[in-house]
Amino acid sequence: MNIRFFSAALAVVATAIGATAHAGEVQVAVAANFTAPVKAIAAEFEKETGNKVVAAFGATGQFYAQIQNGAPFEVFLAADDSTPAKLESEKRIVPGSRFTYATGALALWSAKEGYVDDQGEVLKKNQFKHLSIANPKAAPYGLAAVQTLEKLGLAQAVKDKIVEGQNITQAQQFIATGNAELGFVALSQIYKDGKVTGGSAWVVPASMHEPIRQDAVILDKGGANPVAKAFADYLKGPKAAAIIKSYGYQL
Template sequence: MMKRAVFLRQGLAAILGGLVGFAGVAHAGEVQVAVAANFAGPLARIAESFTAATGHKLVVSAGATGKFYTQIQAGAPFEVLIAADDETPKKLVAEGLAVAGSNFTYAIGKLVLWSAKPDFVDAEGRVLAGKAYEHLAIANPKLAPYGAAGVEVLKARGLYDAVAPRLVTAESIAQAYQFVSTGNAELGFVALSQVAVPGKPAQGSYWLVPSALYGRIRQDAVLLKTGEKNAAAAALLDYLKSAPAQAVVEAYGYGH
């Protein structure tokens, strides 16, 4: 009888343990995230530790913030927007498409002029005024804040009219990077986070554009109305503010 009682207690403990484990899995959720292309790399790193800590998984779409704005207005099922600016999240809140008070700045973006060729870009960006290149890639300034910042730099340097015929407009900053990396453009305005990847040697050459030459790229995240009742969406936004997530943000060269 005693052996049977011990066996029953062990069996009951195993069943209860299984139920607890199953409950933990059941509480793990999924969140649909729209992320600005410049932050796709850092988010991939953050997603690993976020999933390990919470069990929640991310379903990520990367692209231009302006394009996401249009898609969200049209009813796209994104639950969190991690934008490349602060204006888009504010507009979504004002339009009732995002939760009021949920938007916050997770990073300050930094712009670089980049070439896949070593020693092609000098430390002051003087190459912009020369004739050593035929094409300059830039993200669509109407959709991508980094593209708008690139236009600001050209105008601040008094080069916009001269350089305009050489501009190659990309749909997003990811595509602008692709144009340069494949050699379809000798130069491109991209994010520092795309060329200064932690743990990897910098590719080519770049000029870190002085912040005085373009408006502050304040990047905000916001909880969309579609994710208002999703605990995983709220948990992701909380995690973005955490020390581990901010350490990744800093490692990729963003400011706070």
């Protein structure tokens, strides 16, 4: 083999081995509404850094309980700001690591085209059999749904028609599979690049519920992991911001 070629090949192998040796991973708990955006963000982060994001998806309240019980998460992307603030007060996070990564929007959605009008009047007509929402005790989007119904004066009228998902993903699945004609979901679940991707929807005005500020924190288990900080920093950057906005979130 040509010595020059052999040396060059060896250098390439050494570089690849070095990159692998320095690559790490971070365990991230992610609120279910942010599933699609974080997958896209993680793919870009992994491409640029070689570090791996190992994500788990679920309800914010359930993650809080798991973190209290010693779950190995290093970064937490919540669907509210109160849960991360609570973890901060309990000294379970890296000091100064809490920040708002997105502000979410609520939508009333049906998998059927034309079923939900753009003013949400379908709720007042009350001719549906089932209305899907996420568990308001565990999922901030479920709480926002309850607040919206109360604001509209419809909470009592529809209470016997409500079906609850454990998290916002399950709430959407009830609608997508036809087990509920309509329901409240995160706008990000049905929205991409400026439009609703299927069915029909009413984007609930922000004045109908408390702001859905979604905060991220580096948990104490991630304090010694440089990849945890790197991923948190990446979330604040322009590439992540563009992805987050494309799913209907505000920054």
